[in-house]
Amino acid sequence: MAQNQPFVDIRHAQKSFGKVEVLKDISLTVERGQIVGIIGSSGSGKSTLLRAINDLDPLSGGEIWLDGVQVNKKLPHRQYEAHINALRQQVGMVFQHFNLFPHLSVRDNVTMAPMLLKNLSRAEANRLAEEQLDHVGMLERIEYYPSQLSGGQKQRVAIARALAMKPKLMLFDEATSALDPELVEEVNLVMKKLAEQHMTMIIVTHEMDFAASVCDRVLFMDKGVVVEEGPPQVIFKNPTQPRTREFLRKHIEGAS
Amino acid sequence: MDTELMLKVYPFFLQAAGLTIVLSVLTALLGLVCGALGAAARLSRFVILRFLGAAYVSVFRGTPALIQLFILYFGGPQIGIQLDAFQAGVIGLGVNAGAYMAETIRGAIIAVDRGQTEAARTLGLSRWQAMARVVLPQAARLMVRPLGVNLNMLIKATALVAAISVVELTYTAQRYIGSTYKPFEMFLLAGVLYMAIIYVTGRGVAWLDRRVRIH
Numbered sequence: 001m002a003q004n005q006p007f008v009d010i011r012h013a014q015k016s017f018g019k020v021e022v023l024k025d026i027s028l029t030v031e032r033g034q035i036v037g038i039i040g041s042s043g044s045g046k047s048t049l050l051r052a053i054n055d056l057d058p059l060s061g062g063e064i065w066l067d068g069v070q071v072n073k074k075l076p077h078r079q080y081e082a083h084i085n086a087l088r089q090q091v092g093m094v095f096q097h098f099n100l101f102p103h104l105s106v107r108d109n110v111t112m113a114p115m116l117l118k119n120l121s122r123a124e125a126n127r128l129a130e131e132q133l134d135h136v137g138m139l140e141r142i143e144y145y146p147s148q149l150s151g152g153q154k155q156r157v158a159i160a161r162a163l164a165m166k167p168k169l170m171l172f173d174e175a176t177s178a179l180d181p182e183l184v185e186e187v188n189l190v191m192k193k194l195a196e197q198h199m200t201m202i203i204v205t206h207e208m209d210f211a212a213s214v215c216d217r218v219l220f221m222d223k224g225v226v227v228e229e230g231p232p233q234v235i236f237k238n239p240t241q242p243r244t245r246e247f248l249r250k251h252i253e254g255a256s
Numbered sequence: 257m258d259t260e261l262m263l264k265v266y267p268f269f270l271q272a273a274g275l276t277i278v279l280s281v282l283t284a285l286l287g288l289v290c291g292a293l294g295a296a297a298r299l300s301r302f303v304i305l306r307f308l309g310a311a312y313v314s315v316f317r318g319t320p321a322l323i324q325l326f327i328l329y330f331g332g333p334q335i336g337i338q339l340d341a342f343q344a345g346v347i348g349l350g351v352n353a354g355a356y357m358a359e360t361i362r363g364a365i366i367a368v369d370r371g372q373t374e375a376a377r378t379l380g381l382s383r384w385q386a387m388a389r390v391v392l393p394q395a396a397r398l399m400v401r402p403l404g405v406n407l408n409m410l411i412k413a414t415a416l417v418a419a420i421s422v423v424e425l426t427y428t429a430q431r432y433i434g435s436t437y438k439p440f441e442m443f444l445l446a447g448v449l450y451m452a453i454i455y456v457t458g459r460g461v462a463w464l465d466r467r468v469r470i471h
Contacts, residue, residue, distance in 0.1 A: 056374055081382060089380035099375035103393045112389060113379035158375075165379060 007032040007067055007200060008053065008169065014061035015048055015224075022048050023059070024224040032168075033198040037205055037215035037232070041247060044221040046204045050171050053202065054091045055084050066091070067168065089117055092162030096174040098154040100146040100161070106133065107142045110161045117165070132160040136190045152183030156190055163194075170194065172203040176210075208251060212236050220244045262441050265432055272428035273449045279342075279414045279424055280453070283349040284407055290354020291406075295361035309358065316355035322416050324348050329420045345417035353410045360406055364399035365391060397468045404461030411454055425449055 006029035015023035022045045030036050038046040051057040053064055055071055064071040066087065075083055101109050110132055111125035120128065133139045136156040146154055155175055162170065172191065176184045188210050194201065195214045205211050211218055212232040219229040220239070228241045239245050290312075297309030316324065328337065329344035339347065368391045376386035418427035429446040433439045 054378060056378065085377075085380050085382050088378055091378070093375075093378040095371060095375065097371055099369075099371040101372065101375070101390055101394075103397070113376075113381065116385060116389070117380050161379070 005065065005068060006030065007034075008202070009065040010049075010053070010062070011065070012062040013049065013052060013059050013064065015045070015052065015057065016060050022224050023052070025062070026224075026226055028219070028226065030200060030202060032200055034217065035195050035199075035201045035203065035215050037203045037211035037218040038221060039205060039208065039211060039218060039235075039247075040221035040227075043223075045224040046221045047173055049221070050173050050202060050204050053169075053171060054088050054093060056093075085117075089113075089165050090168050092159075092165060092167035092170040094155065094158050094162055094170070094172045094175045096177050098146075098151070098158045098178075100154055100158055102146050104145075105142070106138065106144050106146070106149075106157050109146070109157060110164045113161070114164050128164055129160070132164045133157070135163065135193075136160045137186075150183060151179045152186045155179065155187045159187075159190055159194075168200065170199055170201045172201065172205070174204055174206060177206055206251075208236060208248070220247065222247065257444075258438055258441050261436060261438060262445055265436075265442075266445060268432070269425065269428055269445050269449060272423060272425045273453065275422070276411070276414050276424045276450075277453060279345060279349070279417065279422070280407075280411045282346045283353055283410055283414065286346060286350025287353030287357050287406070287410060288403075290351055291357025291361050294354055294358025295365065298358065298362050299365060313355045313358055316352050317359075321349065321352045321413055322419060324352055325416060325420055341417070341420045341422045344420060345414070345422045349410065349413055349417065353406060353413070356406050356409070357403060360399055360402045361395070363402065364395040367398050368394045400461065400465040400468060404458065404465070407457060407461065408454055411457065412450065415450075 008028070008030035010026060010028040013023050013026040013028075014021070022043075026045075026049060028036075028049075038050065040046045048057050052059050053066070053071065055064075059072055067090075069087065071084070071087060073080075073083070101112070104112065107126070107129050110129035111120075111122075114120045114128055115122070115125045130139060130142065133142055136159055138153060138156050138160060141149060141153060141157075146157070149157065159175075175191070176187050179187065184207070188207075191201070191203070191210075192214055203211065203215065215232050217229060218232045218235040220227050220235060220241070220243075222243050228235060228239055228244045235244065236248065239248060294309050294312050297305040298313070300306055300309070325344065325348040328348045329339065329341060332339055332344065372390050372394065373386050376390040377383070381389065414424060415426040417424060418430060421427060423431075425446045429442040432442045436442065
């Protein structure tokens with residue numbers, strides 16, 4: 001592995017569902033500590049690209065490298081499972097619909113994976129959970145069940161659950177899209193806090209203001225290709241591509 | 257209606273109901289084991305196991321339980337399977353009930369949102385860990401009521417083993433009809449006792465369902 005290889009290195013990613021090509025030869029690099037936003041209309045392939053990074057949606061072609069290790073390397077089934085499970089421990093993911101485990105308390109949602117995968121004792125895991133929940137402002141709800149929480153609270157717990165595995169990369173798949181407007185801000189604040197701590201993040205989002213304020217770089221995707229990428233001030237203020245301009249015009253009109 | 261006769265014979269019917277309950281419990285346990293294996297086979301990533309699971313379900317749901325019992329009990333000795341009537345009854349009905357339960361269990365597992373598995377796998381849990389820690393605990397709660405329906409059917413299906421002369425409730429009723437010539441009273445008595453067993457079981461299932469529900 002090359003010394004100067006980017007932290008996340010996506011090379012010629014290609015993905016088809018049947019005859020539909022949803023990712024067309026996408027290459028993308030992310031450096032350690034960078035925050036990359038991906039915007040685009042639904043069906044543009046942005047979630048699929050994100051989900052390819054931890055192999056939830058495996059690519060049809062191309063390579064994904066994370067910190068010098070190829071994510072989607074060809075291995076026999078058992079070895080591949082071991083490889084991907086180890087790798088996923090290092091990549092946190094936050095979903096649009098939270099996907100908290102409803103049968104477990106907030107505490108157990110956070111402690112389960114560290115206890116199971118890192119052999120933490122109950123006491124160690126509890127301390128870790130308390131620390132992570134405090135970080136997202138949810139420590140007071142540690143004994144609650146997911147159904148007793150608001151959407152914003154659920155998402156903050158989901159972030160704490162992901163962070164408890166001490167990931168080196170966080171993926172956010174439209175983390176605030178399912179939230180009532182008044183609950184978006186509390187989740188955004190947690191994400192901003194993570195950004196200040198230099199967590200490497202890839203954020204698929206519909207919120208242009210948020211992307212503009214936290215991302216180092218923004219990609220605009222359309223129909224399976226990256227149409228344009230650059231610093232947020234360029235993408236949002238002076239996009240060069242007509243498709244980007246059209247998307248932003250529609251989106252900002254639609255939002256206001 | 258000869259109530260005097262009914263009062264005289266009912267202790268024997270109670271005893272027979274006891275055997276019906278034993279049959280039901282054993283059948284249900286065997287059914288659960290077969291059902292769990294059948295569901296696991298149908299959800300396997302190996303095509304051969306999926307095929308075997310599907311074949312099991314369609315064969316045992318596609319033929320009358322009575323024919324299955326007859327094949328096992330009367331036909332068994334021809335192919336070297338020697339079972340007494342009670343054993344044949346439990347095994348025949350249990351394997352039959354398992355085919356229905358397999359579909360119930362599979363349905364409950366499939367009904368757990370895909371996002372649950374994704375979240376678990378994303379944290380690094382293996383396929384099996386995700387199943388054991390996240391999917392099954394939720395599926396178990398979803399399957400209580402439909403398994404209760406299977407149980408209800410199974411209890412009534414134990415009446416079939418009367419046909420291979422296991423002395424349970426239905427067979428007992430038939431025997432007393434032979435000596436009393438009072439089919440109305442005897443079948444009514446048997447029916448009431450079946451009803452009582454089903455009612456208690458139903459309440460038990462409803463109680464369990466309330467207890468395990470995720471609020």
